[in-house]
Amino acid sequence: MAASATAVPSEADLRFETYIADATAWLAMLKADKRFSSVSVIGHSEGALIGMLAAKAGNARAYVSIAGVGRGASAVLREQLAPALPPPLARESERILAALEGGREAGNVPPELAALYRASVQPYLISWFKYVPATVIKDLKMPVLLVQGSTDLQVPLSEAELLHKALPAAQLVVVPGMNHVLKEASLEKERQAATYTDPKFPFAHTLVPTIASFLRKASKD
Numbered sequence: 001m002a003a004s005a006t007a008v009p010s011e012a013d014l015r016f017e018t019y020i021a022d023a024t025a026w027l028a029m030l031k032a033d034k035r036f037s038s039v040s041v042i043g044h045s046e047g048a049l050i051g052m053l054a055a056k057a058g059n060a061r062a063y064v065s066i067a068g069v070g071r072g073a074s075a076v077l078r079e080q081l082a083p084a085l086p087p088p089l090a091r092e093s094e095r096i097l098a099a100l101e102g103g104r105e106a107g108n109v110p111p112e113l114a115a116l117y118r119a120s121v122q123p124y125l126i127s128w129f130k131y132v133p134a135t136v137i138k139d140l141k142m143p144v145l146l147v148q149g150s151t152d153l154q155v156p157l158s159e160a161e162l163l164h165k166a167l168p169a170a171q172l173v174v175v176p177g178m179n180h181v182l183k184e185a186s187l188e189k190e191r192q193a194a195t196y197t198d199p200k201f202p203f204a205h206t207l208v209p210t211i212a213s214f215l216r217k218a219s220k221d
Contacts, residue, residue: 012120016128020053027058038219040142042211043068045155045180049133055140062143062218064211067155067180070134070162074101074125077116089113100125134166143218144170147210149178151187171214178204 007022008014023041030039038061043051048068055063069076074097081093092110096117099106103126109117117125137144144167148160157174164172179185183195184204195201 010120012123014121014124016050016124016131019047019050020057023050023054024057027054027060031058038062040064040215040218042066044182046073049073049131049136052133052136052140053131055142056136060142062145062215063140064145064147064214065137065160065163066147066182067149067152068133068146068163069155069159070166071159072129072132074129076159093117101129103130134162137163137167137170140167143214143221145211145214146170146172147175147207148172149175149180149182149204151177151185151192152180153187153189153192154180173210175204175207175210178207182207 008018027039027041030036040062041051041055041058041060042064043049043054044066045068048065052063052065052068054060078094078097082090085093089110089112093113093116096106096109096113100117100122105119105122105126106117109119146160146163148155148157150157160172160174164170177184177186179192179195181196182203183201185191185195185201
């Protein structure tokens with residue numbers, strides 16, 4: 001993205017581990033900077049898993065997951081696509097997902113599914129699908145905060161609860177009225193859509209104080 005585009009020569013070369021290594025390197029650089037007494041990691045959505053793995057690899061002081069899923073990405077994607085695709089495409093999607101879950105690239109991708117499963121992105125999906133957040137989080141030894149919005153249409157509360165079940169020591173906070181992009185919004189789709197594109201909508205008002213309070217406490221422990 002933007003000036004970072006040159007960091008990865010081509011989409012076909014990208015792997016989930018590319019992001020993990022990048023985040024871990026940033027963590028190491030900041031920990032070595034004498035201006036900071038402690039460094040924690042916050043990850044949102046797909047970045048929640050990246051942050052989780054980087055926090056573990058880089059021994060962060062604390063970790064915060066915002067709207068992170070508990071299941072593997074392929075399971076979430078399968079659930080999201082099932083009601084949205086006509087039967088023939090749903091069968092093709094399942095065929096492709098099964099191959100990628102098995103570590104194999106899938107050929108003959110229908111044009112209608114190319115945006116999701118084009119050949120150049122399949123190696124990335126294979127590398128992503130092998131991680132299950134609810135399994136990874138069990139290895140974290142630092143303080144953990146799980147934040148989930150009550151009006152998130154993309155990631156339901158059940159995902160945060162799955163993470164909490166996997167790591168009961170984590171703190172789970174549900175932010176009332178917060179959607180997936182951290183804005184206050186009702187469950188109405190028109191209201192939700194506006195918050196994705198219009199910057200005038202502020203963050204949910206309890207989000208930042210909740211995270212700041214957790215990080216201040218974690219930095220003193």
